[in-house]
Amino acid sequence: MRRAVLVAALAAGLLTGCGSDPGGQGDGPVEITWWHGQVETQAKTIEQLAADYNKAHPGVRIVPAVGTTNVDDMLQKVQAVLAGGKAPDIAYMYGTWMPHLAKNPKVYDLTATVKAPGFGWDDFWPSERAVSEVDGKVVGIPAVVDNLAVIYNKKLFDAAGVPYPGKDWTWDDFRDAARRLTKDGVYGTAYPVTGGEDTVWRFWPMIWQQGGAILTPDGRKSAFDTPQAAKALDLWSAMARQDKSVYLDQNGEKFLPLFQSGKIGMIVSGPFALLDVIDHKVDYGVQVLPGYDSNHETIAGPDNWVVFDNGSRRAKAAADFLTWLTRPEQDARWTLGLGNLPIRKATTALPAYDTFVKDFPDMDVFTANLDNAKQARPAVPVYPEFSEKVGDAISRALVGGTPVPQALTEAAAEADRVLERAR
Known part of the structure; x- marks a missing residue:
């Protein structure tokens, strides 16, 4: 939802890779198919990591798959091959x-591994x-992590005479800054109102x-559907409809x-945005999110490597590979080298992290902000559909002017029906 386009493998290549298992449960080398979904520089890094592992572990062959299917379809692709009795590792x-x-x-329990x-x-x-972790079972091992903070344009702040945001700023401060920045064709801030998870x-x-x-x-x-949610949505509604300080991005791709072109003063976004900004x-x-009562809690967006059980030998080999892949030295190559946050705290102690922060100024603010990510989105299978109801409510309030209490109450009723159907 929030980084450069990822790709899975072409269907023909996937099925060929899944079916190949030299020595599968026997004594020969074990072949592990890896649907990484990366392109260009990311794919090259993946290939080099696999080659290095293979060289050091002659009993295993990691085979990265390549292709052109967007990662948004990865779950559907995996489910399709699972139905046929085959899956990547x-x-x-x-x-x-x-x-x-x-x-x-078919999802391998990684609890013992971690x-x-x-x-x-x-x-x-x-x-x-x-x-x-879901219900005590470790379903995946982190592959990428990010979080939300505020990225702001210093030149626009200076021109408007607005102080740069401090660590203790509030949402009222945020609104005031956006209002003062809004002039001469410049919006103070923006909000993507696609109705999807990018909104929620x-x-x-x-x-x-x-x-x-x-x-x-x-x-x-x-x-x-609470006073807390109403207070939050009321703020954005007032900024959008009264102050006119919010650019409402209805396709999520313009803000x-x-x-970057100096038409918006500050955005709520993640570290993935800094590559293009630079x-x-x-x-x-970069500054942490504004807060209420000195609480600057944020949200993280971790994605995972998931292992599928194609027999104990292959599953064990896949888990061993992920153990190696996520060690600080490899983490630095995979995350820092591509402009992503480290997935491990120990990685920040490596010389590579110092280089990373020099190459991406204020990226260390995003890293430190991971300590402000204290909760995760609900671990319910129907969360995507649940989220859609909330996203629609936010969009209707900001774009259509639906009263906030009405939007939240209607969204809660629809979300409850989603949860009810899932039981």
């Missing part, structure tokens, strides 16, 4: 898919572990910061280019 999966995958008996001495599961940030994940932290929740503790009912030579800064 490792696949890249969005974190929001973990509750759904946890119910599939709890093994020397793995360092506690070295991963809590928000990553929370997404990886920007909303959840504002509820958490006020002590609110998304679901009831038993997970059976929605819990977002970043507008920020390329466009924007004089930028």
